[in-house]
Amino acid sequence: MHGQNADLEAVNVRLPLEGEGGLFRVSVRDGKWTAIERQENAVSEDGYVPIAALGLDELRAAGRLDLEGRVLLPGFVDVHMHLDKAYSLPRVRNRSGTLLEAIENYRAVAPTFAKETIRDRIVKAALNAASYGSATLRSHLDVPVHLGRDLAMRTIEAALEARERVSGAVDIQYFPMFFYDPSAERELTEFAAEALRMGVDGVGGAPHLCPEADAGIAWAFRLATKFARPIDLHADESDDPAVKTIDVYCDQIMRNGYAGRATAGHLCSLSAMAQDEADRLIAKMAICGVGAVTLPAVNLYLQGRSDRGNVRRGVTRVRELAEAGVPVAAASDNIQDPFHPFGRGDMLQVGLMTAYAAHLAREEDIVAVLRMLTHLPARIAGLRDYGVAPGNPAGFVVLDAVSAEELFQELPATRWVYNKSRWTFASRLSRQGTEPDAGVEAAVRCANADSAV
Ligand SMILES: [Zn+2]
Known part of the structure; x- marks a missing residue:
């Protein structure tokens, strides 16, 4: 059993700064990361709620989340x-x-x-x-x-x-x-x-x-x-x-x-x-x-x-x-x-x-740019215990993108922010109008995710 008694568990998490393209299972307890485990494959488990539809209240109520391959970055x-x-x-x-x-x-x-x-x-x-x-x-x-x-x-x-x-x-x-x-x-x-x-x-x-x-x-x-x-x-x-x-x-x-x-x-x-x-x-x-x-x-x-x-x-x-x-x-x-x-x-x-x-803008440059927004300024600011690792405070943002590149391609409006032991913000893009067929959209996302940075 993973992360027993954790406040928060998430599967199918993409961590572009920690592991090149793989998926992770992560857990948080008392506002700190307790486990970061690499998954072999995408998993589908009962009781894990897809994050896509969740607003702030639902997030706070849901202890187990399925990030469906989305990117998580340290705050x-x-x-x-x-x-x-x-x-x-x-x-x-x-x-x-x-x-x-x-x-x-x-x-x-x-x-x-x-x-x-x-x-x-x-x-x-x-x-x-x-x-x-x-x-x-x-x-x-x-x-x-x-x-x-x-x-x-x-x-x-x-x-x-x-x-x-x-x-x-x-x-x-x-x-x-x-x-x-x-x-x-x-x-x-x-x-x-x-x-x-x-x-x-x-x-x-x-x-x-x-x-x-x-x-x-x-x-x-x-x-x-x-x-x-x-x-x-x-x-x-x-x-x-x-x-x-x-x-x-x-x-x-x-x-x-x-x-x-x-x-x-x-x-x-x-x-x-x-x-x-x-x-x-x-x-x-x-x-x-x-x-x-x-x-x-x-x-x-x-x-x-x-x-x-x-x-x-x-x-x-x-x-x-x-x-x-x-x-x-x-x-x-x-x-x-x-x-x-x-x-x-x-x-x-x-x-x-x-x-x-x-x-x-090369694939490795994109990761370097992400580090310029996270780990490097954290070092400059003298922050200790920064980043997604067991024991560190869990301050992070989940973004509606399945790769590091997609972050800068789409600048996703949809984001979920966790800091100081709780979910603090949820923003979701609400778009009305003619969308691509759902099957087409899913197929494109999956194909891209397979080769994601
Ligand atoms: Zn200035």
Whole structure:
């Protein structure tokens, strides 16, 4: 008898990150995986309810499920977001589509946002992301201390309240973006120390936008080491190949022993550099142990705005970084705000953008992209016990697809999300109209499943 007394058992589960194409029987007890067993063949057993027709209430009532070959992934880790700015687009536009106009326009309107407005935007964005299958989010926060301490503190308070409200569905890490200005270092240090004591998780920033980038990076490390917190900096979100704060960032990571606890987002200018300089920096990144995050949607939208003809698209050298051994994650960045008018916190959409922008579409590349949405950002976020394995917390999403490729071909709307010891979301596509004959549909699915990734 399998998984006796389990809270949840499922058969005919496809685990593209754990076993190439095979089917599995899995069980969960007390919110943790207890068994992951490979099946010889698809099985049909009494008492296992096909998941296809189930909504949230039925899921919660059914202890035994037949996934009928559908894909199960560990909960996505969206490791670079801006939840506090999400859905602000109707209030803040961006006519030129440049990063600088987005920053200016947001700064102009930010003082008018009430704490409750910011909090509600974070709650909405976090719950939407969770409904698409994300289990852990890392959000940067806008804290322009140089424009006023109260304004910056409003965002910290809103963020902490929002995190509490969504804690039953999703975990959030916060990395405020401290804007280093040597003329106001004391105020900034006091504010940052208070934010860290209040419960934000790490030190963020965007040194390439600050007047003294090298000093700003050194300041970030003084703060991070004092509080023993990780660092996650926006690095070189620019088309200009001369912009390379990553060079000094790597030096500081080595000097402070921050391998595995430092992350660099964007790295756009790296894609514009001459090959030998890019090679030098990529090798340095691999040696110093920094994690990289690519944000393809936002880079495609904001970068290359002054180019004509062969427009630079800003997406970093994903394949080269990965081949050098740098852990590379892909993430959402901004959602429906002046930095990015689209996006919805759906990591499948981010994965598809990454597959296009980084030329990652062979069968083995598809699995690599899935790892960029799951295991690699989990490592960058410092999550322990992540993944579908006995003893680990069971946070996962089941998607209406029978192969890794089909995830990106269909971007299935139909998904079921389990996290924190319970089913948290069920979304089902309801389509009316002329469908393919049921027999034809089943035959096509079976034929594809036989050779699935
Ligand atoms: Zn960002």
